[in-house]
Amino acid sequence: AQSVAQPEDQVNVAEGNPLTVKCTYSVSGNPYLFWYVQYPNRGLQFLLKYITGDNLVKGSYGFEAEFNKSQTSFHLKKPSALVSDSALYFCAVRDASGNTPLVFGKGTRLSVIA
Amino acid sequence: GAGVSQTPSNKVTEKGKYVELRCDPISGHTALYWYRQSLGQGPEFLIYFQGTGAADDSGLPNDRFFAVRPEGSVSTLKIQRTERGDSAVYLCASSLNSGSRAGELFFGEGSRLTVL
Numbered sequence: 001a002q003s004v005a006q007p008e009d010q011v012n013v014a015e016g017n018p019l020t021v022k023c024t025y026s027v028s029g030n031p032y033l034f035w036y037v038q039y040p041n042r043g044l045q046f047l048l049k050y051i052t053g054d055n056l057v058k059g060s061y062g063f064e065a066e067f068n069k070s071q072t073s074f075h076l077k078k079p080s081a082l083v084s085d086s087a088l089y090f091c092a093v094r095d096a097s098g099n100t101p102l103v104f105g106k107g108t109r110l111s112v113i114a
Numbered sequence: 115g116a117g118v119s120q121t122p123s124n125k126v127t128e129k130g131k132y133v134e135l136r137c138d139p140i141s142g143h144t145a146l147y148w149y150r151q152s153l154g155q156g157p158e159f160l161i162y163f164q165g166t167g168a169a170d171d172s173g174l175p176n177d178r179f180f181a182v183r184p185e186g187s188v189s190t191l192k193i194q195r196t197e198r199g200d201s202a203v204y205l206c207a208s209s210l211n212s213g214s215r216a217g218e219l220f221f222g223e224g225s226r227l228t229v230l
Binding site for chain 2: 004006032034036041042043044045046049051090094099100101102103104105106107
């Protein structure tokens with residue numbers, strides 16, 4: 001069975017500072033990895049994904065994430081946080097080998113303080 | 115429409131009643147998913163359709179929950195004999211299963227169900 005762990009319920013960062021939101025995963029085969037963001041009263045929005053290839057993937061709004069197979073991690077990063085980045089962030093994984101559904105972590109609330 | 119549409123956006127019902135939640139996916143998306151999100155939790159998988167058939171219904175919590183997608187487009191999630199524990203936001207998503215955007219789920223804004 002596949003699973004995702006987001007060890008931090010809340011991350012606080014000052015505007016302009018770099019941010020990291022952590023994610024580790026477990027799958028039996030190769031992973032497809034995703035990050036989604038949820039703004040208040042809005043639906044989940046796709047940010048970025050890792051399918052294959054370069055371990056560093058770049059996504060929307062200046063976010064990027066690095067796939068680390070040995071550490072089974074896919075941490076979300078941004079070099080300089082904005083107040084408007086404040087939202088709920090979800091990491092998700094599915095097994096690349098079959099038509100399995102996307103499994104989500106419990107989410108991390110990011111708060112960027114001006 | 116351009117995105118995934120879910121109706122109603124809010125539904126308040128009494129314990130024991132029957133509820134239907136509707137999802138209209140993005141045109142051309144063959145895959146459709148239902149998830150449930152409780153407060154402080156991530157989305158929890160319920161059921162996945164590929165075309166008209168349920169490819170994976172392993173997430174449905176019990177036989178009070180049922181979903182259909184008769185023409186391979188609109189889907190309805192049906193909940194019988196609702197219980198207070200069914201209160202949650204029910205999310206629908208659709209996706210393409212091929213091309214550069216394969217695997218990306220496009221979510222609706224959800225239907226918030228409150229069972230009194």
